[in-house]
Amino acid sequence: MADNFSQILLKLSDTEWDFTYIDHDREIARAVVFDDDGYLYFVRAHRDDDFGKATIIETSGGGVEKGESLNKAILRELKEELGIEAQILSKIGVVDDYYNLIHRHNINHYFLCKAVSFGDTKLTKEETECFHLSTLKLTYDEAVLEYEKCAKTKIGRLLLNRELPILKRSKEILDNQKLL
Numbered sequence: 001m002a003d004n005f006s007q008i009l010l011k012l013s014d015t016e017w018d019f020t021y022i023d024h025d026r027e028i029a030r031a032v033v034f035d036d037d038g039y040l041y042f043v044r045a046h047r048d049d050d051f052g053k054a055t056i057i058e059t060s061g062g063g064v065e066k067g068e069s070l071n072k073a074i075l076r077e078l079k080e081e082l083g084i085e086a087q088i089l090s091k092i093g094v095v096d097d098y099y100n101l102i103h104r105h106n107i108n109h110y111f112l113c114k115a116v117s118f119g120d121t122k123l124t125k126e127e128t129e130c131f132h133l134s135t136l137k138l139t140y141d142e143a144v145l146e147y148e149k150c151a152k153t154k155i156g157r158l159l160l161n162r163e164l165p166i167l168k169r170s171k172e173i174l175d176n177q178k179l180l
Contacts, residue, residue, distance in 0.1 A: 005176070008093030008110070008169050012161055016154035017100040025105045029073035030061030031113040032170040033086055040143055040167075041082050041115065042136040047155065050101055054153035057136060057146040059110070059163055060084075070109050078113065082135050083121040086113040092169055095162050110166045112173060140171050 033041040047054045060081045064073040071088055078084045092110040099106065121135070138146065147164055150156035 005173050007091055008165055010095040012097040014098040014100040016158055019100045021103055022105050023103045027064040028061055028106055028108045029064055029070050029077060030059045030108050031074050031078060031111045032059055033084060033113045033115055035115040039137045043081050044134045044136050051155040052153060054155050056150045056156050056159055058159055074111050080122040083119045084115045085117040087116050088113050092166055097162050112170050
């Protein structure tokens with residue numbers, strides 16, 4: 001998929017929790033996923049942990065395993081979290097952000113992916129029992145409203161700052177390619 005859009009490169013700070021130190025980096029692959037009907041797919045998590053009690057929306061994705069490429073990581077994560085087999089269309093960009101509370105620097109690699117088929121998720125015990133992950137199928141406007149609603153919490157604000165620019169760029173690309 002060729003487009004005239006440059007990749008987003010964002011560097012964000014955690015303004016919700018005080019900085020003390022960072023002791024690890026986490027390489028993460030994430031995706032904005034869409035289907036033939038123009039819907040977007042996200043995960044919803046219900047958290048009650050060190051970050052506080054919050055219900056959040058987030059793009060699907062997770063940590064890149066040792067020796068794994070970014071492309072393989074995102075395709076694996078989409079299958080695990082959403083039950084979706086997908087086609088990677090383009091890289092949207094990279095967002096560096098921080099979770100001061102857990103002393104972590106995140107390097108989020110974002111991709112635009114088209115859903116090819118749907119099946120069962122393969123969530124971990126922690127994802128089902130601790131975070132109660134579920135799939136959200138939303139229009140672009142519904143997704144923006146969900147992010148704004150979740151921004152009433154500290155973790156929700158961090159996610160909004162990280163993901164809304166990616167979501168907006170995704171919509172620009174999809175509109176330009178007449179895919180939505």
